[in-house]
Amino acid sequence: MSYDNACKYLAERFPADFTRWLLGTETARIRVLKTELDLEPIRADSVSFLRVGDRILHLEFETDPYSKPPIPFRMLDYSVRLKRKYDRDVEQFVIFLQQSSNEIVFTTEYRDRTTVHQYNVIRLWEQDPAIFLDNPGLLPLAVLTKSDSPRTLLERVAERLDRIENTQRRQGVAACTGILAGLRLEANLIRSILRVDIMRQSAFYQDIIQEGRQDEALLFVTRLLQRKFGEIDVVIQEKIRSLSVEELENLGEDLLEFSAVADLEAWLG
Incomplete structure (x- = not known):
């Protein structure tokens, strides 16, 4: 999840670099669009929509080619929804972060008996790192690009990070670099090359840590409730998902005294 969020963070704060x-x-005519469509919520963790002039740029970041529904159908679905909502041409890119030989990684269209829909696929491990090293918003992706020495590539990224003058921007980009580098390098090596103190000062990094705590607390409470x-x-599940970490921890303690689902509903109320 954090890999997707890191990419989304970059695309929405550095849209010109991605364009x-x-x-x-x-x-200069770029606007970030809300990541929700009218019919139903979409996977906001991995998707970014940018309005670039008179067209929509749809970016989807993937670490795993497996999904339900499959990626090709999902791209058709999103394209139709975006055209309906914004009445603009839609450019779609599925950006695969981690090397894979799965056929979906090499698939660029959805096809059935009556419909053909095409989209673009980017396999980062095949990309030349040059453009990534020259654009701050793309720097964290550079370590996943083509290289015989990922360590050397990360060292070059670290050098570029030090050149970012704006402290807040440098912290955010560093945090994303540390997260995405984990797809290719060991944690100890990443920490030895990147300045961990800069990463941890980032508001984005703190959000990721908080999200991890919330996921763990939610999983723990859900398992307890299912056992009991x-x-x-589904309605109750949605209410539980909306709870904060502290609320989930309180629920985990209080549910030991519940004797019926009505007690849970009363607590949530």
Whole structure:
């Protein structure tokens, strides 16, 4: 999850860098669009939508080619929804972060008996690192690009990080670099090359840590509830997912005294 969030963070804070890379254009007319469509919520953790001039740039970041529904169908679905909502041409890019030989990684269209829909696929491990090293918003992705020595590549990224003058921007980019480098390098090596203190000062890094705590607390409470009451109603599950870490921890303590699902509903109320 944190890998997707890191990419989303970068795309939405450095949209010009991504537009320059993927579309080969320079424009000041870029606006980040909300990552929700009318029909139902989408996977906001891995998807970014940018309005670039008179078209929509849809970016989807993936570490795993397996998904339900499959990626090709999902790209068709998103394209139709975006056209319906914004009445603009849609440029779609699925960006695979981690090397894979799965056929989906090499698939660029959805096809059935009556429909053909095409989209773009980027396999980062095949990309030249040059453009990534020259754009701050792409720097964290550089370590996943083509290289005989990922360590040397990360060292070059670290040098570029030190050149970012804005402290807040440097912290955010460093945090994303540390997270994404974990897809290719060992944690100890990453810590020895990157300045961990800079990463940890980033608000984005703190959000990721908090999210990890929330995921762990949610999993723990869900397991306890299932053991006590069996399958929980979907509406109740949604209410539980919206709880903060502290609220989940309190629920974990209080549910030991619950004797029926009604007690849980009253607590949530």
